């Protein structure tokens with residue numbers, strides 16, 4: 117795709133940095149989606165951020181709808197989080213010994229979620245990998261069940277695509293993952309109870325765990341159908357497998373108590389293990405996994421399942437996470453809900469007016485806009501999400517960027533808000549939507565006319 121984003125806005129500094137970066141970093145980025153490959157154009161190199169706003173290397177300002185892909189629940193450079201971090205840094209940045217903030221952050225997580233014990237790690241990927249090892253160690257079984265379209269970090273066993281049919285073992289989703297790493301993974305369509313029942317009927321006594329996003333946000337937001345998570349928890353329990361809920365994205369974001377706060381908490385069930393990351397690190401590399409005391413007691417040094425990390429529970433990172441969670445009050449979640457409602461309504465109105473097929477889906481305070489109507493008016497799984505018109509999204513994305521709104525550079529992501537998204541930030545988004553919707557409509561009509569075979 118061409119640099120359609122670079123027509124009006126000066127992006128020369130970002131372009132220069134992108135050229136330099138590509139000389140020394142593969143693709144010029146430290147994580148693939150940042151490269152804008154799905155939407156084309158030059159990735160913006162960010163110089164600084166404050167509240168709801170990002171400033172790029174050319175001095176352009178954008179309302180941030182990524183929030184570091186979820187973590188920045190309170191917006192960027194929150195003064196109280198900054199102050200706590202500055203004090204922590206002054207006390208030294210890593211000791212390789214237990215610390216006060218990690219105990220306090222663990223207490224805060226235990227108070228908000230169904231877990232009794234947590235172990236800190238440095239990334240969501242590491243948390244998923246460790247939770248699966250623990251589930252295998254506890255059950256003495258090897259097979260892992262996951263859903264297509266759910267992302268749990270770049271864990272070998274979970275970078276898997278469905279095999280040739282239901283209840284067949286998976287194939288690697290990327291070069292570099294050996295077939296042996298995914299041959300114990302089963303991949304099922306999300307929200308499909310019959311598929312879950314079928315694999316448990318066939319392989320139940322070999323399944324160590326089923327891992328799922330508490331509400332998938334990595335194929336766009338696809339909420340579990342009512343009772344689906346409870347059904348998963350009960351099915352696992354009936355077969356002696358562990359139910360592992362990945363709340364890396366939803367935790368402390370979908371609600372104060374994560375997505376579990378929207379279903380398990382009132383329905384009276386809890387996952388055996390929960391995976392956390394993003395918000396709980398307050399913008400630093402921190403993640404965790406936790407669960408029932410009897411399950412977590414299998415972890416070294418209490419139990420035999422080995423797991424460790426030089427920077428795990430790092431005092432600066434856990435201080436940032438603790439400050440963030442302490443400030444994540446009911447008012448914060450109420451604000452995310454009301455700002456989200458305003459943006460969702462405006463996006464629906466603009467896309468409807470422009471005649472662009474779309475669908476807005478939510479899970480608690482999380483939401484995303486699909487550039488498809490799904491099937492039967494909903495996106496329920498990865499196959500539905502794949503109906504998205506990525507070309508229309510790219511046109512929409514660039515029009516929003518040109519108007520000063522930084523959306524995720526991929527059609528399959530949630531739009532993340534923060535408590536710092538005030539009236540001015542929300543208004544900037546509302547003002548940008550109609551022209552962006554028109555740009556999406558135009559890309560669709562261009563595509564239609566270019567595929568028409570009849571001579572004019």
Ligand SMILES: *Cc1c(COP(=O)(O)O)cnc(C)c1O
Nearest residue numbers: 239240241267268269362364365
């Ligand atoms: C982001 C994410 C991860 C991976 O976390 P990293 O810190 O990027 O390794 C795992 N699971 C879910 C649901 C995520 O959204």
